[in-house]
Amino acid sequence: MSTPATRLRADARRNVEGIRTAALDVFRERGLNSPLEEVARAAGVSKGTIYHRFGGRQGLIEAVVEELVAERIRGIGVAAGEIADPVERFEHYLREIWLLQYDEPAVNDVLLRALPGSEPVAALCEHAAETAARFLADAQATGVVRADVTPEDVDLLIWERGIIARACGQQPREGYRRRLEYTLRGLRAAA
Amino acid sequence: MSTPATRLRADARRNVEGIRTAALDVFRERGLNSPLEEVARAAGVSKGTIYHRFGGRQGLIEAVVEELVAERIRGIGVAAGEIADPVERFEHYLREIWLLQYDEPAVNDVLLRALPGSEPVAALCEHAAETAARFLADAQATGVVRADVTPEDVDLLIWERGIIARACGQQPREGYRRRLEYTLRGLRAAA
DNA sequence: GCGTTACTTGACGTCATGGTCAAGAACCGT
DNA sequence: ACGGTTCTTGACCATGACGTCAAGTAACGC
Incomplete structure (x- = not known):
C-alpha cells in the first residue's frame, strides 16, 4: 500500500x-x-x-505495525544492547519490554502471536525472541542468572505478561512494575 | 434451589x-x-x-460453585494450615492455588471476580484473600519473605495467574509450574 | 464542462451469543 | 383416565461483530 x-x-x-x-x-x-x-x-x-x-484487518495491521510497535520493540533492544553489564542488560531488556506491554496494549496482540499468517508480525516476534535469548545467554554466563532458565521460559514470561497487561484494565502501573521485579529477582540464582 | x-x-x-x-x-x-x-x-x-x-447464568453458577471450586480452594487453605514452617506454608498455599488455577479454569472465573453481584462467590474470594494475607504475614515475620510484599500484591499475583491460566491453552503444566517458582523465589528477601 | 473511471457508501447477509414467552407436553392427585 | 397445574420447548427478538457488493459519488483528463 x-x-x-x-x-x-x-x-x-x-x-x-x-x-x-x-x-x-x-x-x-x-x-x-x-x-x-x-x-x-x-x-x-x-x-x-x-x-x-x-x-481487511490483517492488511491494516501490517500497514501500521511498524509505526505502532515495531520501532519501539527494536528501540528497546538497541538501548539494552548498549548496557555493558550482561545481567543488567538482560534485566533491563525484560523490564522495558514488560512495561511496553503495559503501556501499549497493541504490543501484546503482536507478541501473543494472535495474528497468524502475518509475515511482518511473525518476523517481529522472531526478532524479539532472538534478542531475549542472546541477552539471557550472556547473563547466565556470569552465573548471576539461574542456569535452568531456558530461552523458551523467557518467551513465555513475555507471553504471560502480555496476557496480564492486556487484561490489566485499571491496575496501577506502580504495582504492576513492582511485581515484575519479583519475577526478575526469581530468575537470579540463589545467593 | x-x-x-x-x-x-x-x-x-x-x-x-x-x-x-x-x-x-x-x-x-x-x-x-x-x-x-x-x-x-x-x-x-x-x-x-x-x-x-x-x-440465568448467575443462579446456575451459584448452584454449582460450591462443588465446582469452593471445596477445593478451602481444602488448600486447610492443608497448608497444617504445615508448621511459615515460609513453607505460605509458599505451599500460593503454589497450590496457582496450580488449581491451571487445572480448573473455572477457578479463575471466580478468583478474577468476573461475577459481580454474586454473594457466595464474593465471599469465597474474600476467604481466599484473607487466608493468603494471614500466611503472608507469618512468612514475613520470619524475615525470609520480603517485607515489602503487601497482601494486595499477593491478591494480584493470584489474579495474574488466573488471567494466565485462563489463556494457557496447550501450555505444558511442567513449564507453567517452573515459572511459578521464579515468582515465588522472587518474593523472598535477598540473601 | 463533461464523460470515464476510480472510489465510496451503507444496507445486507451471516454468525454467535443472551435472554423471553406463548403454546404445547408431562405429571400428579383424585 | 381425566382435568388442572407445572414444566418444557424452541422459535423469536436483540446485540454486535465480520465481510460483500450494487449503486451512487467524486476526481481526473481532455
Whole structure:
C-alpha cells in the first residue's frame, strides 16, 4: 500500500492516510482487535473503504505495525544492547519490554502471536525472541542468572505478561512494575 | 434451589439435577462463561429450562460453585494450615492455588471476580484473600519473605495467574509450574 | 464542462451469543 | 383416565461483530 503500482486518486490517498492515523489511535487505545467500524468512524469513512484499501484487518495491521510497535520493540533492544553489564542488560531488556506491554496494549496482540499468517508480525516476534535469548545467554554466563532458565521460559514470561497487561484494565502501573521485579529477582540464582 | 418452598415435580427435579451435572462438566472444561446452550445440550434440555430453574447464568453458577471450586480452594487453605514452617506454608498455599488455577479454569472465573453481584462467590474470594494475607504475614515475620510484599500484591499475583491460566491453552503444566517458582523465589528477601 | 473511471457508501447477509414467552407436553392427585 | 397445574420447548427478538457488493459519488483528463 505504501507505493502502489497505479497512482491513487486524491481522495483515496487522503483516506488511506486518514485510516492509518485513525488505526494508530484506535489500536493504541483498544488493541488490534478493535472493531474496524470504530477505525472507520474515527477516520470519517465507512468500513467498506477500509476493506477496499487494506483488504481487511490483517492488511491494516501490517500497514501500521511498524509505526505502532515495531520501532519501539527494536528501540528497546538497541538501548539494552548498549548496557555493558550482561545481567543488567538482560534485566533491563525484560523490564522495558514488560512495561511496553503495559503501556501499549497493541504490543501484546503482536507478541501473543494472535495474528497468524502475518509475515511482518511473525518476523517481529522472531526478532524479539532472538534478542531475549542472546541477552539471557550472556547473563547466565556470569552465573548471576539461574542456569535452568531456558530461552523458551523467557518467551513465555513475555507471553504471560502480555496476557496480564492486556487484561490489566485499571491496575496501577506502580504495582504492576513492582511485581515484575519479583519475577526478575526469581530468575537470579540463589545467593 | 436446594430446598424449594414448593415441592418440584418429578421431571423438574430430574432436570435440575441433570443441569447441575452438565454445568459442572461444561464449566470445568470451558469456564464459567460457556454458552448456556452448551450446558442445556449436555443436560438434554433446552436453554429455556435453565432460565426457568436457575434464573440465568448467575443462579446456575451459584448452584454449582460450591462443588465446582469452593471445596477445593478451602481444602488448600486447610492443608497448608497444617504445615508448621511459615515460609513453607505460605509458599505451599500460593503454589497450590496457582496450580488449581491451571487445572480448573473455572477457578479463575471466580478468583478474577468476573461475577459481580454474586454473594457466595464474593465471599469465597474474600476467604481466599484473607487466608493468603494471614500466611503472608507469618512468612514475613520470619524475615525470609520480603517485607515489602503487601497482601494486595499477593491478591494480584493470584489474579495474574488466573488471567494466565485462563489463556494457557496447550501450555505444558511442567513449564507453567517452573515459572511459578521464579515468582515465588522472587518474593523472598535477598540473601 | 463533461464523460470515464476510480472510489465510496451503507444496507445486507451471516454468525454467535443472551435472554423471553406463548403454546404445547408431562405429571400428579383424585 | 381425566382435568388442572407445572414444566418444557424452541422459535423469536436483540446485540454486535465480520465481510460483500450494487449503486451512487467524486476526481481526473481532455
